[in-house]
Amino acid sequence: MAGVAEVSALRAEALARIDAAADAQALDAVRIEWLGRKAGRITVLLKAIPSVPPGERAAFGQAVNALKAAVAERLEARKAALEAVRQEGPAVDVTLPGRRLALGKLHPITRATREMIEIVGRLGFEVVEGPEVEDEWHNFVGLNIPPDHPARDPLDNYYLKDQVLLRTQTSTVQVRIMENRKPPVRVVAPGRVYRPDTVDAGHSNMFHQLEGLWVEQGVTFADLKSVLSMFARAFFGPAVRTRFQPSYFPFTEPSAEMYVSCLLCAGAGCPMCKRTGWIEILGCGMVDPNVFEAVGYDPEAVTGFAFGMGIDRQAMLKYGITDIRLLFENNVRFLRQF
Ligand SMILES: [Zn+2]
Numbered sequence: 001m002a003g004v005a006e007v008s009a010l011r012a013e014a015l016a017r018i019d020a021a022a023d024a025q026a027l028d029a030v031r032i033e034w035l036g037r038k039a040g041r042i043t044v045l046l047k048a049i050p051s052v053p054p055g056e057r058a059a060f061g062q063a064v065n066a067l068k069a070a071v072a073e074r075l076e077a078r079k080a081a082l083e084a085v086r087q088e089g090p091a092v093d094v095t096l097p098g099r100r101l102a103l104g105k106l107h108p109i110t111r112a113t114r115e116m117i118e119i120v121g122r123l124g125f126e127v128v129e130g131p132e133v134e135d136e137w138h139n140f141v142g143l144n145i146p147p148d149h150p151a152r153d154p155l156d157n158y159y160l161k162d163q164v165l166l167r168t169q170t171s172t173v174q175v176r177i178m179e180n181r182k183p184p185v186r187v188v189a190p191g192r193v194y195r196p197d198t199v200d201a202g203h204s205n206m207f208h209q210l211e212g213l214w215v216e217q218g219v220t221f222a223d224l225k226s227v228l229s230m231f232a233r234a235f236f237g238p239a240v241r242t243r244f245q246p247s248y249f250p251f252t253e254p255s256a257e258m259y260v261s262c263l264l265c266a267g268a269g270c271p272m273c274k275r276t277g278w279i280e281i282l283g284c285g286m287v288d289p290n291v292f293e294a295v296g297y298d299p300e301a302v303t304g305f306a307f308g309m310g311i312d313r314q315a316m317l318k319y320g321i322t323d324i325r326l327l328f329e330n331n332v333r334f335l336r337q338f
Helices: 004-020 024-035 041-051 054-088 108-122 171-180 221-236 289-295 311-319
Strands: 133-135 159-161 164-166 185-194 206-216 242-249 252-261 278-287 303-310
Touching (some): 004 024, 004 041, 004 054, 024 054, 108 185, 108 206, 108 221, 171 289, 171 303, 206 221, 206 311, 221 242, 221 252, 221 311, 252 303, 278 289, 278 311, 303 311
Antiparallel strands (some): 185 206, 206 303, 242 252
């Protein structure tokens, strides 16, 4: 059995072990070694007190209890010191891997629209907008489309009530702008239009158009050609060639369709351009004098041209999208590619 001297000698060993514990786990191991309920080294000594000869018992008991008190006190002190260090440490563990942010992207339609607006903006065109719910005056009458015109068939339009419908074209904004402004007018109107088409790879009953209008004294077909050719080269690339083909629209005279050389085969002929080497991208023409009269402009004083194109169609051509429905399904795996 250890004597009082040995018990006192243990004190230095126990305190050194406590001070050497580097963290809470190590400190707990030291505590169990010395004060553990069953086999702690001090616990064993405490249990041995009754078996010490009566003459030495009091001194021995006193020594063991003093050791226990000293060890318990140093354990508390060390624990507090370790906790203080942990709290003072940096709030953010800079060694942890970062959390990846889910970055959003612009929808291809938004991207194409913004790019178009930027290009025509450089040519002096201002962006204007109009309502998607229109009356017959702005959607048809003001655009020189008479009541018996097939475009006004109720089956070809989303009528909401008598004489009120979802606009079928952004040309409506032309009429609204000319009603409210005196020339010169140089505007583009991007927006959604609605037609009850059967939905397939090439058609949607909702799509986007960009309408342009330039009215001023002395605007000619040469201005139309140069503005639209510049637009095509800026949007599709400097190598693209353009071609104008006579066409018919009720609100322009003369009217034309503009073609660009096929983006895929550069004019050689391929399935995308139906072997012609050309792709139609927009309709255009000189504003019909009847339209000027309808909005109160003097057709003898000003001339102008208008153009309209499908934004979805241009985006599909530019980004190589083959099915218009992909644009509106909002499948993230598709949209992430752009
Ligand atoms: Zn081609």
